[in-house]
Amino acid sequence: MTLALLLLRKIAPWLLLGVLLLTCTLYLRHQWIRHAGRARQAEQAVARLQAELAQARLGERVVVRYVDRVRILRANAADLHQEIPRHVTTSADAACPVPVGFVRVHDAAAQGVPIDPAAGDPDAPAPGIALSRVAATVADNYGACHETAAQLTALQDWVRGVQAIRTP
Structure with missing residues (x-):
């Protein structure tokens, strides 16, 4: 027993050192894995924030x-409105009455509905509607059309740009 005790005394410090080294190694490995996970999360957060920016x-x-x-x-539309009296004069208004049939077609198209088959002569002049007023309405409609086209183009540009941005 003395020999076993003597052997145990010589081996015990080394055994204790081995257990201590193993414990430290396991602890450090655990810390490294934990910090690596946090680093990955931080990198993903940075990438997400960069994409949002x-x-x-x-x-x-x-x-x-x-x-x-x-x-x-x-x-441009405001400039065009100022030019209407110069290009569609009062004499043109007097010489070219706007027919009721034209007004029906225009109003139906503007509202997106079928033409109202109202009774009456489609060639009869529409009361109170001058050619210059028709020109102003057409200019307004085309102006609205161009604004809508610009809005759609901007939306398409935005969608293409968002698709080009890499998101995590």
Whole structure:
């Protein structure tokens, strides 16, 4: 027994050191895995925030271009309205009465409904509707059409831009 005790005394510190090293190794490995997971989460959060920032910048760019385009379109429409009296004069209003049939077709098209088959002569002049008023209405309609087209173009630009941004 003395020999076993002597052997145990010589081996015990090494055994204790081995257990201590194994415990430290396991603890450090656990910490490394935990921190690696946190680093991955942080990298994903950074990538997500960068994508959100890119989308916000894209949205701002698209909106600024759209607003600038609409401002130009509205200025052009205002200029066009000022030119109507010069190009569709009062003598043209008097010489070219707008027929009721034209008014029916225009109103049905503007509302997106079938033409009202109202009784009466389609060639009869529409009371109170001058050719210059028709020109102004047509100019307004085309102006609205151009604004809608600009809005759609801006939306398409935004969608293409968002699709190009990599999101995690």
